[in-house]
Amino acid sequence: MKTNPGQLSQLLRKGLAPVYLVSGDEPLLVQECCDQIRSAAKEAGFHDRLTFHADQQLDWNMVADEFNAMSLFAERRRIEIRLPTGKLGDGRAVLERVLAQPPEDIIVLLISSRLDAAETRRKWYKELQSKGVHVPVWPVDADKFQGWLQQRAGNRGLSLTRGALAMLAERLEGNLLAASQELDRLALLTNGNTIDEETVEQAVQDSSRFNGFELVTELLSGRAPHAGKMIGVLQQEGENPLGLLTVLSRDLNLLLELKTGENRTENPSAFFKKRGVFQPQRARALEQAARRLDPMQLHEAVKLCSQVDRAAKGFDELSPWHYLRDMSALLAARS
Structure with missing residues (x-):
């Protein structure tokens, strides 16, 4: 079944499903939904947790082994699987077997970016709709953001x-x-x-001398030396890079949208206004970046965003700030 974030807590009070899928591109709302599920699972005795990151390096046989092995023990556990691309890929067969006969001692939590449309037509997703819960998280529309902010403050x-x-x-x-x-x-x-x-x-x-918003502007403007200094300060101050990553990813995808397909001949200033970019400093940075960067650089930058996200969530030996420094060098280069 599907439910929205506002109905999730009420649904959890009625009992736990064997599998949950939380998908969307708003890190805060996705995180809060996942935390509600984790809390309910812990209260029900599912204290142990195993986490997997479904990138190209993941061996799904290891995941299958965990499901098979756990049935031999009395512990109740949670298996969390992050899907950074919104696709299950080689894990479909594993999830289909789990959903065919869900184990009683395991709660599965799938955490995904916006779910790929093709996945919703797959067998595993139809099984999940039957036996589990999908919580799609949608962005807050620009015209509703102020109301969301007021409610959040209240x-x-x-x-x-x-x-x-x-x-x-x-x-x-x-x-x-x-x-x-x-x-x-x-x-x-x-x-x-x-x-x-x-x-x-x-x-x-x-607030701190530098913040994530300013860093995004410096990165898009190609000012690598100053961006590097800001990265060092933000890292020392313990800043959470996921906040600025949301803004950076959004802006890079806007630039890609402008530089490819039918938008290539559109005036950058008019394009960004239509996309809701009204703040002068941000608009200038985006317009300059649109003139300076080519689609190949932008595609590479989007890939680096995925590495920053992965590292920030503990799935990489390197720091997310390491990849942001790589981003600085990439976006400073002339096309």
């Missing part, structure tokens, strides 16, 4: 003036992960007081 007990809310919405540009982090920080700074525009402005001034 859930944290924060009261914002209309001006403060508009200022935050403009600065955050639809980045839900960064919005959540910013609201957490404002909650600590304001101690229950109403948040006005001056408070938001002061909070921005008191």
